[in-house]
Amino acid sequence: MALSVSQQAKYWGIGMAVTVFLLWLLGGILLPFITGMAIAYFLDPTADRLEAMGFSRIWATVTITVVALFVCTLLVIILIPQLVQQTAALATAAPEYIQQLQTFLAGKFPSLMDENSAVRQGIESFVEGFKGRAGEFASAILASAFSIVDALIFIVVAPVVAFYMLLDWDRMVATVDSWLPRDHLETIRGLARDVDGVLAGFVRGQLTVCAILGTFYAIALMAVGLQFGLIVGLVAGLLTFIPYVGSVIGGVLAIGLALFQFWGTPEWIIVVAVIFVVGQMVEGNVLTPKLVGGSVGLHPVWLMFALSAFGTLMGFTGMLVAVPVAACLGVFFRFGISQYLDGRLYTGLIGKRVDSQDDDVILTKESDTNG
Template sequence: MVLSVNHQARYWGLAAVLFLLVLWLLGDTILPFLVGGAIAYFLDPLADRLQRAGLSRVMATTVISVAMLLVAVLLVLAVIPTLISQLTALIDQAPEIFRQLQSFLTERFPDLNDETSTIRQTLLSIGDTIKERGGELANTLLLSAYSVINAIVFMVVVPVVAFYLLLDWDKMVAKVDSWLPRDHAPTLRQLARDIDRVLAGFVRGQISVCLALGTFYSVALMAAGLQFGLIVGAIAGAITFIPYVGALIGGALALGLALFQFWGDWFSIGLIAGIFALGQFLEGNVITPRLVGGSVGLHPLWLLFALSAFGTLFGFVGMLVAVPVAAAIGVLMRFGLSQYTGSRLYRGKESIVLLEEDR
């Protein structure tokens, strides 16, 4: 006996509530499994490609794991210490930068010498706040990051989870497929393929874009002689998944630092601006079209809302699941709209006329 629509909606709604409840109650506990699952999902196409090249699943997973381990070791030894040192130096020098900004403005706008000037008081307040709180802020950020994703998670739990999930990924997908309700299995498979297409196009593509642009900005800015080029490039690359925001924030930060470091050397300042202009050209015309392709149906505003909502409700874990959940909801909404526009409720009398003509 086929279940009614009301009963089916009740069961699927209960499943969604249970998912959110588990996410809320076990957020920190399931964090390494979510991270490991995301890594396995990201690397599964590479494992499938190695299998088609003749390797077994075990050998393909081993090769990928060793390669990722070497990349992680390289990052820990070469990149991360420099990144942290530049971040610390930038925070330490922030008060001096604001003092130079104050001197620069007062020289060109003498009215700011007035002790009662609002802008003067604001600059002094910002400088004092950064001087007092800058080091504390850096320590808090580092400590909070380690408290959420500590060294044990990265060094032990996440790699183990990712390895076994990647090893058995195809078996798990087949097992889940065997659990689908037989009456709705074809529709659910199509919806799953659509969700996977959106995730593959956005998540895998955007991560690749962020890595490519972050590397380009960091290397180019350091080659141009910018003092904090690595940290600026890393910031710009990390938030590139939000259209134009990465370039705007990274460009503003880089140009601001370049003005203090290269004041009077307009060629160097123009070179910094040119790097971000070139980065935007490469992103829009080369990198994003090749790595992401066309529209994947995940609008930036919808993504921002999902990140904000899930981050507020479930913290860091919520931000991790925000993108796949947003992709799934988007696919389901488009499916629901397609069903609605083909129904008698939407077409009204037209559907009755077409039905009579078919008869």
């Protein structure tokens, strides 16, 4: 006996609520597994290409894993020490930069830096609160995501999960497909194709854009001798996920630091600004059209809301899954809107009468033709 629509909706709603609750309950534990799954999904097209070249799935997976481990090892050896050093140095130098800004404002705009000025009181309050805590601030930034034990578990578990999921990805997709309810098979498959298109085009493509831009900004800023160029470049690259935010925040940070460092040589300040202009031109005209293409993106407001909401509910794990989940919800929302626009709830009785009149006209024309 087939289930009614209301019964199906009830059971699917209960299943979704239980899934969300388990994700919230196990948020911290799931981090290495979600990361491994994301890595496997990101690398699956590469494995498919290697298979097309004649590799077996196991050898394609092994090849990708060896290359990825080699690249990650190089990054850990070269990048992490520099990142830690620059983060600590930036935390230490921040009060000095603020004092220099205060001195500059006092000389150029005396009224702003009056003793009773809100600007001066705010700067002094910030400096006093920051002094003596630079080391604590840097440590908090570096240790906020993981404890030492969690980091070790993450480093060991995530690559193992990624390896096995990449190895069995096609088989897992086929298995999940066999579990789909037969009454809604084509609808669910269509939604799955749309979700995959959004994730592949927007999330996977945008991640690649972020990595390329972050690398470009970091190398270019370090090449011109900007202090903390590595941090600024990586921040700008990561925030590229949110349109315009990455370039604006990265550009403001870089130009602000350049003003302090290159005040006597303004040409270098211009060079720093040009780096971000070039980065935005390359992103808009080359990277995004090639890697992201015409896939449906996410509105910046919706993206920031998703990051805030999932980060509050699930911590770092929530921020990791926020963008993919937001992209999937966008697909489901658009599907729901299309169903609503085609349904009786939207068209009402007027739509029903119009459809009936159209059917009567068609039947009349057919009868006249047959007559």
